Amino acid sequence: MGRSHQMKTNSNGHYDALSPWADVDPVSLRGISPRIANLVGKKIGLFCNFKPGAKPILSVVEAKLKEKYPSIQTSNFVFLHNICIDDSEEKANFDQWIKEVDTVINAVGD
Amino acid sequence: MYDAIAEEKRNKPAVVLVNESFAMDAESAASNQGMPGIRIIPQSVPCECSVPEEIEVGISAAMDDIVAGLTRPLTKEEKSPKPKEVEKTPKIIFRGGLEEVNQFYYKRGWTDGLPIIPPTEESVTEMLTGTELPADHIVGKIIPRSGKATVEKIAINAVMAGALPTAMPLLIAGVEAILDPYSAFGTYGVSTGSWAPFWIVNGPLRHDLNINSGSGALSPGDIANATIGRALGLIIKNIGGIRKGIEDMGVLGNPGKYTLVIAENEEDSPWDPLQVERGFKKGDSTITLFFPQTFNQMLAYGTDARGILSTVVYNANPCQTIGGFNCFIIIPSHAKALAKKGWGKQEIKAFISENTTAPFYRLRQYLYGGRGIIGKDSSLSLALNPMDPIRLIQNPDNVMIIVAGGPGAFMASLHSAGGLPGNSYVTKKIKLPPDWDNLVEKYRDIKPTYIRY
Numbered sequence: 001m002g003r004s005h006q007m008k009t010n011s012n013g014h015y016d017a018l019s020p021w022a023d024v025d026p027v028s029l030r031g032i033s034p035r036i037a038n039l040v041g042k043k044i045g046l047f048c049n050f051k052p053g054a055k056p057i058l059s060v061v062e063a064k065l066k067e068k069y070p071s072i073q074t075s076n077f078v079f080l081h082n083i084c085i086d087d088s089e090e091k092a093n094f095d096q097w098i099k100e101v102d103t104v105i106n107a108v109g110d
Numbered sequence: 111m112y113d114a115i116a117e118e119k120r121n122k123p124a125v126v127l128v129n130e131s132f133a134m135d136a137e138s139a140a141s142n143q144g145m146p147g148i149r150i151i152p153q154s155v156p157c158e159c160s161v162p163e164e165i166e167v168g169i170s171a172a173m174d175d176i177v178a179g180l181t182r183p184l185t186k187e188e189k190s191p192k193p194k195e196v197e198k199t200p201k202i203i204f205r206g207g208l209e210e211v212n213q214f215y216y217k218r219g220w221t222d223g224l225p226i227i228p229p230t231e232e233s234v235t236e237m238l239t240g241t242e243l244p245a246d247h248i249v250g251k252i253i254p255r256s257g258k259a260t261v262e263k264i265a266i267n268a269v270m271a272g273a274l275p276t277a278m279p280l281l282i283a284g285v286e287a288i289l290d291p292y293s294a295f296g297t298y299g300v301s302t303g304s305w306a307p308f309w310i311v312n313g314p315l316r317h318d319l320n321i322n323s324g325s326g327a328l329s330p331g332d333i334a335n336a337t338i339g340r341a342l343g344l345i346i347k348n349i350g351g352i353r354k355g356i357e358d359m360g361v362l363g364n365p366g367k368y369t370l371v372i373a374e375n376e377e378d379s380p381w382d383p384l385q386v387e388r389g390f391k392k393g394d395s396t397i398t399l400f401f402p403q404t405f406n407q408m409l410a411y412g413t414d415a416r417g418i419l420s421t422v423v424y425n426a427n428p429c430q431t432i433g434g435f436n437c438f439i440i441i442p443s444h445a446k447a448l449a450k451k452g453w454g455k456q457e458i459k460a461f462i463s464e465n466t467t468a469p470f471y472r473l474r475q476y477l478y479g480g481r482g483i484i485g486k487d488s489s490l491s492l493a494l495n496p497m498d499p500i501r502l503i504q505n506p507d508n509v510m511i512i513v514a515g516g517p518g519a520f521m522a523s524l525h526s527a528g529g530l531p532g533n534s535y536v537t538k539k540i541k542l543p544p545d546w547d548n549l550v551e552k553y554r555d556i557k558p559t560y561i562r563y
Contacts, residue, residue, distance in 0.1 A: 015228035017211045019203035020220050020266045022257025022349040029191040032147045033123045035181050044180075045122070047113055052474070053158035057127060060162075060169040061176065068173075084112040087291070094116070103180045104117045104124040110132060110157030110302060 036103050039065070043073040045101030050080045051109025058107045075101050111139040114148055125149045125179035127172065129157050135300075135359050142254045142351075147188035149179040157302070202231075215270070220348050222340065222368060226270040237265040240278025242543040249282055250289040253296050255351025259285050263349055264341075271341035274333065274553045276319050279546075280397055283538040284309060284342045287399040288350075292534040298401035298526075299346060300357050305401035306366030307346075308437065308524055309339055310512060312385035313395030315540055316373040318550045320557050323373035325516025328405075333556060339369025366405065372514050378442035379513035380449035387455065388537040395542070400435060400510070400535035402524035404428055410444060410519045415451040418444045419458070421521060423465040427502045429527035430472050435508050435535065436462070439522040441515040459506040467499035510535070 036042060044065060046058045055078070062074050077097045079085055085094050098104070117124040128136045130152035140148040155168030204214045211228040215221050227233065238245055238261065245262035252259050264281055273281070288295045288307075298305035311321050322332040330336060352358045376383040376392075385396040408425045411417040418440075426436055440448070448458065470476050476496065503509060515522070543549070 014205050014207060015211050015230050016202045017204045017206075017215070017228045017230060018201055018234055018266050019199040020215075020229065020263065020270060020344065020348040021199055021203075021218075022252070022255070022259065022263050022351070023198070024196060024255060024257055025251075026193060026196050027142070027144045027256070029144050029146065029193055030119075031189040031191060032118050032145065032149065032184065033121050035123045035183060038181055039177065045117075047117070047124075049113065051158060053155075053160075056159070056162070056165050057153075057155055057169060060165050061127070061173075064169065064173050068177075079113065083294070083297070085116050086112075095120070098117060098120050098122055101122065104114070104122050105176060105180070106114045106117075106124060106126040108111075108126065108128050108132070108136075110129045 039069045039072055039103075041071045042069075042102040043075060043100065045098065045104035046074055046076045047104050047106045048076060048078045049106070049108055053109030054107040057109070058105070061105055061107070111136050111148070112143065115140070115143050115145050118145060118148065123180055125151050125176060127151050127153050127176070130154055131157075132359065134356055138357055139254060141194075142256065146191050147184075151175045151179050219353060220344075221270070222343055222347070224340075224368075227272050229266040229269040233269045234262065234265050237269050237273070237275045237278060238262070239549060240265075240275035240543065241282060243282070249285045252285070252288060252346065252350035254300065254357050255349075257349040257351055259289075259345065259349045264345060267344040267348055268337075268341040271337045271344055272333070273337040273341045274319070274556060276549055276553050277334065277338050277341065279540045279542050280311065280315065280319070280338060280395075281341055281345070283397045283540040284338070284399070285345060286538045287397060287536045288342075288346070290536040290538070293399050293536045294401070294534055299350065299352055300359060302359050302361045303403055303527065304360030304362055304364040304367075305403055305526060306364040306370050307339070307342060308366065308400055308402050309342065309371045310384060310398040310437075311338075311371065311373045311395070312376065312383050312398070313390075313540070314393065315395035315542070316376075318546075318554075320554075321371065321373035323375040323514045327372045327514050327516075328370065328522075331558065335371040335373075336369050339371040343367055343369065364403065366402070370402075370405075372439070372512075374512045375442055375514045378445075380446050381455045381511075381513065384510070384512055385537060390537070390539060395540040396537050397540060398535060398537040400437065400524075400526065402435075402437065402526045404523075404525045404527070406523045406525065407520050408523070410521060413444070413447060413519060415448050415453060418448060418521070419453075419461060419465075422458075422523070423462055423467075426462060426466040426523055426525070427468070427527075428525060430468050430502070431527045432473070432475075432500065432502055432504070433508070433527075434503075435510070435526040436503060437510040437512065437524045438462075439512055439514050439524070441518065441521060442513055443517070444519075444521060445513045455511045456506070458511060459509040462509050463501070463503045463506040466503045467501055469496065470498045470500050471496035473500060 153172040319334040
């Protein structure tokens, strides 16, 4: 019967056990974008995700940046969905927004 | 993290602020998504913090790192990261006695903490009799690691869990459900909310596998209910690569992650079963997946329609959150009482959606005056009085009703707080191999026979 067959050991009373860990294909890696030289006069994007803790964090970040760099502008993008922006209906809005900023600070909320 | 990657792909330099305890999780996500150089800024603000002073302190300490993250020139590795060598595990990973195998697998982080059955070539071959798909057929790649869910790897994990070969078609359909974007596995599988996969089986396969839909259906003691959920949990861990405290950031965890499997009692239900509601035929066998956080049992206020429905709406949402998804398990006697008075599943769902309310003052939106709640929801804090009732389940489609359970007067709800708007769930048809009847016959008598004492 199946169960006794399943528990079969080799001649030494040992199990030759197979790996449950999956193989993966190589991931093609991509570098990150060149940084801006400094923040003076730049437009900083503040990307806020769906978690309630994200917005208050970005508000403090924004205030502190403006204190240190009075010439900067900020622009908020609030994305309340718990999915990737590229899979969402807001992708087009995001594409427009991202064109208008020089760099982005993301807050997750945790 | 995925949003920052989307920004970088559009050639915008980005940084991500995360609580310091989530730095490893964020690095793992960035690496799995092929952008290991993403600049992650750990900060000490408590998760979901609502105390302004603590946010001020945590962000003040991180400001220099934030500015540096946006302006410091890239290193060579950040510009062009070196490809990681692909790990290739030998087919036979360990040779030893029962305890030695168990200790080896446990130490590698491949178990759920309970003993496993060693997956030998013979036992896996037997498991593969449950499908006509070839062993190397790839059902899909499970995130976050994008591990290849071959039929063989599914079978290996199924053996480890103690599943019978008759579970294979269901496990393959379960993997398909995980892979379906509408299951939102990518969020629920790893989130701090500790969502556990809840598997509902419909159709003739319930009887072939002796999946319990009656007394104690969600308690231990039935090999199918116990091992199917366990096998899928091991598949998530060993193929998807979700490890506790690294990718799975569930704050408290969830005992449902050991196994949470039920069959619907279609024979004793006065209503269409779940798979018919989902567009399948009554003769189709299906598996449905959604991710609840809580399991709540309620003693019915009464056994008439009013008593049953009052119990449901007054206890439907233990988390007092707007949205989410709710599954109600109605016992057959209650289902019949409701049907007798003309209540169908759709009418009940509409009733629940209309009447499951909480006074505004109980919601977090009230307590924090809308801070952190953006967009539409902020109107809640501006326009309403503390005692105003707020509908917690605004869409009847976010309610599922199944019939199961034994004699008695309890009912249950499984609630998924928050999560995706219009919380989604998926149903997959289970495909059976041609010699299915013989296989079922072979394993049919494997069920407990309790002696009287």
